[in-house]
Amino acid sequence: MAPEDIGDDELALLLNEIVERYGYDFTSYSTASVKRRISRLFILDHFKSFEEFRKTVLTEKNYIRRFVQEITVNVTEMFRDPGFYKLLRTQVLPVLATYPFVRIWHAGCSTGEEVYSMAIMLKEVGIMEKSLMYATDINPDVLDQVMKGIYPLRSLKLFSENYILSGGKEDFSSYYTAKYDLAKFDDELRSKMIVSTHNLVSDRSFNEFQLIICRNVLIYFNKPLQDKVLELFDASLEPRGYLALGSKEQIKFASISSRYEQLDPKEKIWRKLQ
Amino acid sequence: MAKATVNGDFRVVAMGGSAGSLEVILQAFRELTNTRIATVLVIHRKESLHSALPEMLNTKSHVTVKEAEEKERIMPAHVYIAPADYHLLIEPDGTFSLDYSEKVNFSRPSIDVTFECAAAVFGKKVIGVLLSGGNADGVAGLKAIKKAGGMCVVQNPKSALVSFMPQHAMNELEVDKTLGSGEIGAFLNSIQ
Structure with a gap:
């Protein structure tokens, strides 16, 4: 049909x-x-x-x-939109590094490629130990994959190119072990991830964060639901916290927009004013 | 299926092209003066060309050329370009939505996806135009437009730099019109 x-x-x-x-x-x-x-x-x-x-x-x-x-759409990649990750690495993580604890929420994280990207950056910036990454999705099956940290080896070429374009300086292959046609990311990268189901439509805020990342999720929602979810994020962000969305997602027509400033004209990262 | 009611009574041109189509598109939009129609354009292209395209296509007339934004309502006198690396969908209320799901025909944006949405929402008001390309994308979409009562136009394969896509369409369905590479702009202007 x-x-x-x-x-x-x-x-x-x-x-x-x-x-x-x-x-x-x-x-x-x-x-x-x-x-x-x-x-x-x-x-x-x-x-x-x-x-x-x-x-x-x-x-x-x-x-x-x-x-x-x-x-639900579960298409994602590591360091997707490298310019976005470069901005996180150069402007957001150095600020978070000044805090005693760092709490990051990956809402609608799918199979977790972007959560592992964050883990790699936290490690490289040297703040992994004091950070927690909350990885949530509506779909329990994709969360099993986040727990495993295993991805098809054929994707790693793209991931590695993205990593370099995002400003990564290490040997990307040092973060995973390849076996047959799979690549398994180091357990250490997963050590600070908290994985749980969460439904953005019906569940409430569960903590306060300094950074919320929700990329290419809102595009599947109608306008009233987008507004509702943005309110949920606003209620879950500390003053001066950061909100990061997908490359074609906007907050400019939402009620929360007056409380946020965009860090950069191109990349979709906003900072809460107070 | 009941067609959703969309405000306004205007024709929607759904245009798709792949390899060899850019020159034809550039010429067509240089000539475009028709403000009665809305045009939705899906081109397979490299990401690097992506931001330059609305600028390159900008017409000197009263037609606005822009990248389609999610939740934006389709209006006449506009050319909307599918953003790179997203499928461009059309909702029953005549607004755009974007989709980052699997590639279709090895393509994202896929011409089929946008054509099928246009057929579902705008029915017989749609004119599907398929240009030069080396991929089968767009043919299923043209069939959907035909089935919904819309009009199907292809670039004459003889005038296309890469003839596979329009030729494949002609093999698979009865197209209403074939146009030479220099005739697209005049055709768009003739639509009432």
Whole structure:
């Protein structure tokens, strides 16, 4: 079934049934994106009709986990947008280094490539010991991958190029061990990660942070949900804390925008004023 | 499927190109004066070209050329360019959204993705235009536009630097019109 063949009404009905049955709320997600993801699931899992799909989602116990995993987009890479990481390394981490403790929240961290990127930078800046990285996602399966820190070896060429472009000076291959077609990152990098499920739609703030990183997550939300999540981040950031989003994400039309200043005209990092 | 109601009554040109299409696009937009239409442009290109493109394409007329921003509403007299490395989606309310999911036809942005969204939202008001390229991207999207009652136009493969993409479209569906590489601008201006 092509995305354009999924009716708005049948989709809205199913998403409401999913909230009632499982508590997962996708009703404020981008309709066009959800339709594409469902269309993709149709092909992967060989559904013949929307009704068959709906029945499976609502009655087959284990299928909702797959639904959540496949509806959410889990495409990410290490040091994605190297200019962004360069700015973190040169302007944000030196400020955080002056604090006694550093708490960083990676919201919607997916399989964790960007969390490992942060761990590498914290180590290189010399503040790993006093830092904690909270890695959260709606999807428990991707968090298993964060815990493992194992990525396909074929991705490492890109990761390594990104690392160098972001200002990394070490030998990138010293951070992982390659075996067959996989690369496993050092356990030390994971030692300061706290991994947990968290649903940005329904869960509340759980700590105060100096830096919140949430990249290419808000693009899948409608405007009211974007505003709500930005309020959640604002409530979870210390005064003078930093908020970092994806390269095409904005806070300028959100209610919190007057309380933030952008560090750089290009990279999407803002600092809370007070 | 019921079509969502989108404000305004204007045609939407969904245009896609890959290898060999940039020159054709540059010429077409130099000539573009039609402020009645909205154009959504998906080009496969290198990241390095990305920021220069809106500038390069800027017309001297009253048509605004810009990169599409998420949640921005599609309006006539605008050319919206898909940002590098994101799929450009269109929501039922006629606003853009961006998507960083898997590549489609080895491409992100993918022409198929944007064409299919345009077909779903704007139906028969869509004119799909597929230009030079060496990739199959865009053909499934043109089919969706055709199915939704829109119009399908391809660059004449003989005039395309890389003929595979428009030729593949002509093999796969009945296109409504083929245009030479220098005829695109005049065609856009003729749309009512």
